[in-house]
Amino acid sequence: MQCPKCRAPMHTYNRNGVQIEQCSGCRGIFLDYGELESLTRLEAQWSQAAPPPPPAPQAYPAPPAPAWGAPHGGHGHHGHHGHHRHKSFGHMLFSS
Amino acid sequence: MPRAADPPDPDAGAAPAHPKPRHPKPTHPLRAYPHPVTPAPDLLIPALTARARAAAHAGSSSCPCGAATLADRPDGTVVRHGDTVAKAHPPGTDPTELARRLAVASGLPGVLLSPLAPAPLDLRGRLVTLWPYGTPVDPDDPDAAPWEAAATLLARLHRTPAPEDLPPMRGPAKAAQAVARLRAAAAAHPAAAPVLRAWNALPAWARAETPLPDATTLCHGDLHMGQLVRHPAPAGPWLLIDVDDLGVGVPAWDLARPAAWYACGLLPPDEWTRFLTAYREAGGPAVPADGDPWPALDTPARALTVQTAARAVAKAVAAGRPLDEVEQAVVDACDRMATVPPQLAQEHAK
Numbered sequence: 128m129q130c131p132k133c134r135a136p137m138h139t140y141n142r143n144g145v146q147i148e149q150c151s152g153c154r155g156i157f158l159d160y161g162e163l164e165s166l167t168r169l170e171a172q173w174s175q176a177a178p179p180p181p182p183a184p185q186a187y188p189a190p191p192a193p194a195w196g197a198p199h200g201g202h203g204h205h206g207h208h209g210h211h212r213h214k215s216f217g218h219m220l221f222s223s
Numbered sequence: 224m225p226r227a228a229d230p231p232d233p234d235a236g237a238a239p240a241h242p243k244p245r246h247p248k249p250t251h252p253l254r255a256y257p258h259p260v261t262p263a264p265d266l267l268i269p270a271l272t273a274r275a276r277a278a279a280h281a282g283s284s285s286c287p288c289g290a291a292t293l294a295d296r297p298d299g300t301v302v303r304h305g306d307t308v309a310k311a312h313p314p315g316t317d318p319t320e321l322a323r324r325l326a327v328a329s330g331l332p333g334v335l336l337s338p339l340a341p342a343p344l345d346l347r348g349r350l351v352t353l354w355p356y357g358t359p360v361d362p363d364d365p366d367a368a369p370w371e372a373a374a375t376l377l378a379r380l381h382r383t384p385a386p387e388d389l390p391p392m393r394g395p396a397k398a399a400q401a402v403a404r405l406r407a408a409a410a411a412h413p414a415a416a417p418v419l420r421a422w423n424a425l426p427a428w429a430r431a432e433t434p435l436p437d438a439t440t441l442c443h444g445d446l447h448m449g450q451l452v453r454h455p456a457p458a459g460p461w462l463l464i465d466v467d468d469l470g471v472g473v474p475a476w477d478l479a480r481p482a483a484w485y486a487c488g489l490l491p492p493d494e495w496t497r498f499l500t501a502y503r504e505a506g507g508p509a510v511p512a513d514g515d516p517w518p519a520l521d522t523p524a525r526a527l528t529v530q531t532a533a534r535a536v537a538k539a540v541a542a543g544r545p546l547d548e549v550e551q552a553v554v555d556a557c558d559r560m561a562t563v564p565p566q567l568a569q570e571h572a573k
Binding site: 164167168171189190191192193194195196197198212213215216217219220221222223 | 360362365366368397445447448449484485486487488489490492495496499515516517520521524525531534547548549550552555556559560562563564566
């Protein structure tokens with residue numbers, strides 16, 4: 128295909144399994160529908176995977192949590208909200 | 224004297240009333256927050272009480288139990304007389320929609336508490352429903368919260384075919400209401416910006432701006448630990464209560480409040496695991512049977528985190544106090560959402 132900006136031919140590359148077109152002239156990049164989302168997702172997975180896993184194996188691995196979750200609380204037993212339930216969370220349990 | 228039905232609380236501050244029987248002045252944190260209470264119309268409570276009394280002690284001229292007001296908020300008033308609870312639904316409740324939601328409760332014994340009468344009454348312009356009294360989760364002992372029962376009841380609800388005329392569940396609408404109140408009352412608070420940013424990044428359906436992507440699955444719409452009672456009291460099986468937000472929609476919404484609490488580091492991993500495992504074992508359709516449930520939970524859990532944060536900030540502003548540690552944890556989660564793009568459920572679902 129032809130670059131919409133400089134009209135030079137575009138070449139297809141594969142980046143982490145995502146097909147992208149790059150212009151041989153201006154080096155601009157064209158993404159098909161969904162490809163940006165795929166790249167963003169790969170990036171998020173990469174940043175999730177970035178911190179090294181804790182070396183000590185856990186008897187009961189913590190269940191998965193979203194990347195926006197609390198740094199500790201969602202991922203282990205050392206959350207700063209800890210073992211005894213905060214009064215305010217006791218309230219939250221019963222609130223809309 | 225717990226209520227048998229939990230009114231929705233769009234007032235961003237009203238804690239559900241959970242007084243325990245024989246403890247008229249509970250000191251539980253449920254009551255720790257000052258919250259604005261607009262008095263119900265003067266005559267509503269006496270009239271509602273009379274209704275409950277008439278239903279509880281039919282044919283008797285004396286009342287052996289004494290009445291109790293369980294909740295009195297602008298959006299809902301609940302009184303108990305003996306074994307009967309009368310709930311005045313929020314002003315403006317659509318009678319046809321409430322009747323359809325009530326019909327679902329009547330038709331699902333074993334999952335939802337059944338109302339005493341099949342149709343709402345009109346009492347001084349308010350729609351009123353009558354319910355049997357049920358024993359709630361003890362708010363002074365949240366460690367005893369029945370996670371497995373809640374999950375199993377939700378799975379059974381979600382697997383029940385919904386009537387065709389049932390309106391959508393109101394979860395996203397309630398979240399939008401909380402955000403609107405934050406904008407109106409607390410937009411200048413420093414925590415408002417990250418909360419609104421997280422809200423604006425949600426898909427339109429989760430903000431109640433477009434129809435829900437699932438229009439067939441029966442959902443509760445407002446699950447929390449105040450939405451379960453044992454009936455018959457005090458030791459019968461657990462049942463879900465409060466049909467005000469019930470309807471068809473995305474079933475992951477009903478799992479998303481515990482999911483959000485877990486993600487925010489508030490609910491311990493083992494309690495979240497108990498809830499999720501019980502839901503899966505009961506064949507609940509909201510998440511895949513195994514593997515990572517978060518592609519399905521991500522959007523609803525973000526929305527409920529935003530809703531919780533919006534209410535927390537509005538409450539703190541109204542009370543003129545700083546956010547407490549738990550409220551700050553929920554706001555911080557909203558802040559982190561900006562850096563993590565939403566998961567795409569349709570591409571991740573296994």
